[in-house]
Structure formats: structure tokens, C-alpha cells
Amino acid sequence: MNVTQEDYLKSILNIEMSGQQATVSTLSNMLHVKPSSVTEMVKKLSELDLLLYKKYKGFKLSPKGKTLALKILRRHRLWETFLYNVLNYPWSDLHGEAEKFEHLISSNMESRIDELLNYPAFDPHGHPIPQKDGLLPLNERVKFYHVLSQVEIGGQGTLVQVSDDSVSFLDYLEQIDLSIGDLITVKDKRNFDNAMEITFKHKTLLLTRQMADNIIIDVQST
Amino acid sequence: MNVTQEDYLKSILNIEMSGQQATVSTLSNMLHVKPSSVTEMVKKLSELDLLLYKKYKGFKLSPKGKTLALKILRRHRLWETFLYNVLNYPWSDLHGEAEKFEHLISSNMESRIDELLNYPAFDPHGHPIPQKDGLLPLNERVKFYHVLSQVEIGGQGTLVQVSDDSVSFLDYLEQIDLSIGDLITVKDKRNFDNAMEITFKHKTLLLTRQMADNIIIDVQST
DNA sequence: AAAATTTTTTAGGGATACCTAAAATATGAA
DNA sequence: TTCATATTTTAGGTATCCCTAAAAAATTTT
Numbered sequence: 001m002n003v004t005q006e007d008y009l010k011s012i013l014n015i016e017m018s019g020q021q022a023t024v025s026t027l028s029n030m031l032h033v034k035p036s037s038v039t040e041m042v043k044k045l046s047e048l049d050l051l052l053y054k055k056y057k058g059f060k061l062s063p064k065g066k067t068l069a070l071k072i073l074r075r076h077r078l079w080e081t082f083l084y085n086v087l088n089y090p091w092s093d094l095h096g097e098a099e100k101f102e103h104l105i106s107s108n109m110e111s112r113i114d115e116l117l118n119y120p121a122f123d124p125h126g127h128p129i130p131q132k133d134g135l136l137p138l139n140e141r142v143k144f145y146h147v148l149s150q151v152e153i154g155g156q157g158t159l160v161q162v163s164d165d166s167v168s169f170l171d172y173l174e175q176i177d178l179s180i181g182d183l184i185t186v187k188d189k190r191n192f193d194n195a196m197e198i199t200f201k202h203k204t205l206l207l208t209r210q211m212a213d214n215i216i217i218d219v220q221s222t
Numbered sequence: 223m224n225v226t227q228e229d230y231l232k233s234i235l236n237i238e239m240s241g242q243q244a245t246v247s248t249l250s251n252m253l254h255v256k257p258s259s260v261t262e263m264v265k266k267l268s269e270l271d272l273l274l275y276k277k278y279k280g281f282k283l284s285p286k287g288k289t290l291a292l293k294i295l296r297r298h299r300l301w302e303t304f305l306y307n308v309l310n311y312p313w314s315d316l317h318g319e320a321e322k323f324e325h326l327i328s329s330n331m332e333s334r335i336d337e338l339l340n341y342p343a344f345d346p347h348g349h350p351i352p353q354k355d356g357l358l359p360l361n362e363r364v365k366f367y368h369v370l371s372q373v374e375i376g377g378q379g380t381l382v383q384v385s386d387d388s389v390s391f392l393d394y395l396e397q398i399d400l401s402i403g404d405l406i407t408v409k410d411k412r413n414f415d416n417a418m419e420i421t422f423k424h425k426t427l428l429l430t431r432q433m434a435d436n437i438i439i440d441v442q443s444t
Numbered sequence: 445a446a447a448a449t450t451t452t453t454t455a456g457g458g459a460t461a462c463c464t465a466a467a468a469t470a471t472g473a474a
Numbered sequence: 475t476t477c478a479t480a481t482t483t484t485a486g487g488t489a490t491c492c493c494t495a496a497a498a499a500a501t502t503t504t
Contacts, residue, residue: 004461024482037462039483056469056482086308087334100326109319112309226492246451256494261452263492278451278500 003103006072007031008041009050012061013069021058067134074130075110076102077123080164082113084124092170094124126161126180126216144219148184149196149212156185157217159200169211176205184217225325228294229253230263231272234283235291243280289356296352297332298324299345302386304335306346314392316346348383348402348438366441370406371418371434378407379439381422391433398427406439 011030015022024042028035046053050065061069079098083089089097105113114120114132121137123129128136139145145160159182162173173179178200187204188197194209207215233252237244246264250257268275272287283291301320305311311319327335336342336354343359345351350358361367367382381404384395395401400422409426410419416431429437 002460025480033461034463035482036464036484040461043483087331087338089334093330097328097331101323104322104326106319108315109309112311116309224491247449255492257451258453258495259493265452 001068005041005045005048005050006068006103008045009061009065009069010072010076012051012059013066013073016061022060023058070130070134072102074132075105077127077129078110078113078117078120079105080123080125081117081120081129085117090171091124091174092167095164095170096167123164124180125164126159127164141218145216146219147213148186148198148207148215148217149194149209151186151217151219153186153189155219156183157219158183159215160218161216163214166214169214176203177201178205184215223290227263227267227270227272228290228325230267231283231287231291232294232298234273234281235288235295238283244282245280292352292356294324296354297327299349299351300332300335300339300342301327302345302347303339303342303351307339312393313346313396314389317386317392318389345386346402347386348381349386363440367438368441369435370408370420370429370437370439371416371431373408373439373441375408375411377441378405379441380405381437382440383438385436388436391436398425399423400427406437 008027008031011027012022015026015030020026024035024038027033027038027042031038042051042053042059045051045065046059049062050068051059052062053059076098079101080094083094083097084091120129121131122139128138130136139160141160144157146155146157151157159178159180161180162170164170178184182200184198184200186196187199190196194212196207196209196212198205198207230249230253233249234244237248237252242248246257246260249255249260249264253260264273264275264281267273267287268281271284272290273281274284275281298320301323302316305316305319306313342351343353344361350360352358361382366379368377368379373379381400381402383402384392386392400406404422406420406422408418409421412418416434418429418431418434420427420429
């Protein structure tokens with residue numbers, strides 16, 4: 001296993017967790033690599049028994065591959081939590097630093113960090129951290145979770161999750177002091193550009209559709 | 223700069239700090255690499271202005287190379303200190319883990335760790351940690367430091383430093399509970415194999431010459 | 445100065461990851 | 475079902491890095 005291969009596994013897990021079927025073209029777009037390069041790597045990973053692959057018929061993570069991908073995701077999210085809680089990193093820097101380190105963390109180190117952080121279930125963005133057995137902790141309130149862009153005018157809830165990979169987005173949120181746990185109210189929606197107006201902490205804010213798509217709130221949690 | 227190149231710089235710094243002149247053959251032995259590979263890399267590093275090099279005449283770190291090598295050494299020792307103080311790693315695992323991470327630590331992370339550890343001057347093995355300006359902190363008692371193998375019968379002092387790269391050696395010291403700060407007394411020396419007998423914490427121990435060469439004590443510190 | 449040693453050059457290799465272009469295959473619309 | 479389109483695979487090539495073995499050159503020792 002090297003860094004590139006681990007990145008492929010992570011991306012495939014990512015696609016599968018969103019309920020989609022991973023294809024050569026989705027990976028090609030996601031990793032900014034030509035389709036033929038993807039095919040080549042998919043073959044290699046299936047030879048390593050990390051993917052189940054039938055020519056022309058598609059591929060998916062094997063049990064072994066899924067276990068490994070979840071382990072990498074676990075290390076990524078544990079490391080983000082460590083950077084945030086212990087080293088006081090800002091939100092926007094977490095993802096990039098974790099991308100580098102997730103590949104280097106040994107099982108031993110993983111356990112020690114887990115212990116230091118007191119076995120966290122969620123990372124600083126509100127994403128669940130896969131546990132040692134590979135299971136994702138489920139918040140019992142998950143049934144009240146809504147993507148902010150889908151919430152109607154007047155709806156409100158507490159911020160529980162933000163997507164972690166756009167640096168400028170996270171920078172912006174941190175700058176305006178919007179954090180996990182804040183109460184958000186949808187004040188207005190505009191057909192133009194699908195923008196929406198929200199309030200939180202007595203502040204009013206206009207969010208683009210893109211932003212609202214990457215924010216999850218827990219409704220009726222007041 | 224990649225990992226291999228950084229390892230070359232570190233080794234050269236290592237040799238120079240011990241007062242020797244780095245040569246192709248010393249590096250070749252140290253890195254378990256053929257002399258021609260060393261020459262190739264030395265040429266590359268000198269093109270990067272990290273080494274001053276004249277064919278057949280030898281080479282040494284340039285100011286720029288020395289700064290970089292000290293930065294890597296700083297990160298290595300800071301990371302060891304972090305693993306020991308924060309993650310409770312045993313002595314013997316520190317070096318190996320630090321070898322991996324020293325290449326990934328950014329300036330930002332370096333500062334944060336430095337702060338977390340409260341700006342340490344020495345690592346868990348007692349080695350000085352190069353400071354941000356590249357200077358090595360000097361213990362004012364350094365004039366009382368002696369390599370244990372050179373100490374005469376009856377001499378005693380506190381343990382201040384152990385070499386950090388033999389896993390089994392460190393494992394052994396930890397197992398018998400010999401730690402930095404312990405008072406050591408030389409009880410006997412044997413011509414045979416240059417072994418020496420010491421006592422500490424009411425225990426008696428026979429050390430090989432190799433071991434005693436890698437232990438530094440501060441004499442008359444009682 | 446000849447011999448021994450060390451360093452450098454030459455020539456070529458393996459691994460990895462990526463690319464392009466062309467061929468093969470699958471899919472979906474008419 | 476056939477044809478056009480889109481996707482996937484094959485084939486062969488590039489670049490980077492670091493490696494080795496053997497020959498050549500320089501330096502040091504005797």
C-alpha cells in the first residue's frame with residue numbers, strides 16, 4: 001500500500017458511502033487523472049484483493065478493501081480531531097494536514113491518539129469517526145438531520161456538520177464565527193441563484209446554494 | 223526536497239557535528255548505499271546549493287544546507303518529545319516513529335508542537351533540540367559531561383544522555399528502569415571486552431563497551 | 445613512482461504513476 | 475436491432491528517483 005493507492009480506496013469509499021456506484025469516470029474526475037490511469041489502478045487494487053472487479057462490469061470495495069479504507073478514514077478524522085483539540089488548528093487547515101498524515105499513522109499511534117482524545121465519535125466538522133471495528137457511530141438524532149439548502153423558510157436547527165474539504169468555505173465560516181452547535185434559522189430563500197438568508201447569533205448571512213449544500217442542521221432540536 | 227535527500231542532509235549533519243569530515247564512504251556505510259549512489263546524490267545536493275562540493279576533494283553542508291538539516295533535526299527531536307510526553311511512547315519506539323514524521327511536519331505544526339511542549343530544550347534521550355534560530359541549547363554543565371566508558375572506577379554522575387537509535391539498547395534500559403537523572407556509580411572495569419560494572423538505584427549492572435559508549439553522565443553533580 | 449584505495453563516471457535497470465492514441469466493448473435511441 | 479455515442483481497455487511511451495556493476499580517474503600510501 002502506498003499513498004496513491006490509499007487515496008484511491010478513500011475516494012471509492014467516499015463514493016460508495018454516498019450511495020453511488022463508483023465508476024472509472026467518477027474517479028477520473030475526482031482524482032484529476034485520465035480514465036485509463038484509473039483502470040490501471042483498479043486492476044492493481046483488485047489484484048491486491050482490495051476491490052471486486054469484473055471487466056466492463058464495474059468494481060467496488062472488497063470486504064478487505066472496505067476495512068482498509070475505513071481505517072484510513074478513521075485515521076484522517078482522528079488526526080483532524082487531534083489537530084483541532086490539541087494543537088488548536090483552525091477548521092480550514094485540518095483537512096489538508098490530515099491528508100498528509102493519515103498515511104503514516106501506525107495502529108499503535110492510532111490507539112494512543114484515540115485514548116488521548118478520549119475516544120471521540122465525531123470529528124471537528126461533525127463527521128462520524130469510524131471506530132476500531134469499522135462501524136460508524138450513529139447519532140440517534142440523525143433522523144432530524146437536514147441539508148440546509150433543503151430547509152424551508154422559518155425552519156431552524158443546530159449546526160451539526162459541515163463538509164470539510166473547501167478551505168475558503170471553512171475559512172469563511174470560522175471568520176464569521178459560525179460553529180458546530182449554533183442555532184440557525186432560515187429567514188428567506190431567493191429563486192435567483194438559489195441563495196438563502198439565515199440568521200445565527202443575532203447575525204444575518206446570505207449563503208450561496210453551494211454553501212447551503214454543505215451544511216447539515218439538526219431540526220427541532222431547540 | 224524529498225525524504226531521501228533530507229536523510230542525506232541529516233546524516234551529513236550528524237557526521238559534521240561529531241567533528242568528522244563527511245566522505246563518500248562514510249555516507250555509503252551509514253545509509254547502506256553504494257558509493258556511486260552517494261556521489262550522484264552529492265552532486266544533486268550541491269546543485270541545490272545545499273552542499274559545497276569539489277570533485278575528489280570532499281564536501282560539506284552549505285549554510286543553507288546546514289539550516290535545513292538543523293530544521294529536520296529539530297523536528298525529529300520535537301516529535302520524539304511529543305511522542306514521549308504526550309502520547310506516552312516508550313523510549314525504544316521514539317526514534318523510528320520520528321524518522322517517519324520529521325519529513326512531514328510543517329513550520330506551522332512545528333510551532334504548535336513547540337508551544338504545546340512548552341518550548342523544550344532537550345529531547346527524551348537528553349539530546350539538545352535545535353531552536354528556531356538553529357542554535358543548539360547548551361547546558362552550562364556540559365563541561366562535566368563524560369562518556370560513561372571513559373569514567374574511572376569510583377566515578378559517579380547523573381545520567382544525562384543516551385544515544386537514541388538502538389531499539390534493543392533502549393528497550394533494555396527501560397526494562398531495567400534506568401532513566402535520565404539517575405545517579406550512576408562505576409564499580410568495576412574489566413579489561414576483557416572492556417565491559418564495566420555500574421550501580422544505580424541499588425541495582426548492579428554489567429554494561430558492554432558498546433553500551434557504555436552510548437551513555438553520557440554529568441559527573442560531580444551530586 | 446608504483447601500488448592501493450577512494451571517488452567519479454558510465455551504462456543501464458526497476459518501480460511507480462501518469463499520459464496519449466487507438467481499439468474494443470457496452471449502452472441507449474431510433 | 476442497428477447505429478451512434480459514450481465508456482473502458484489495450485498498447486506503448488514519458489518522467490522521476492534511486493539503484494547497481496564495472497570501468498576510469500584521482501588521490502593517498504608505501
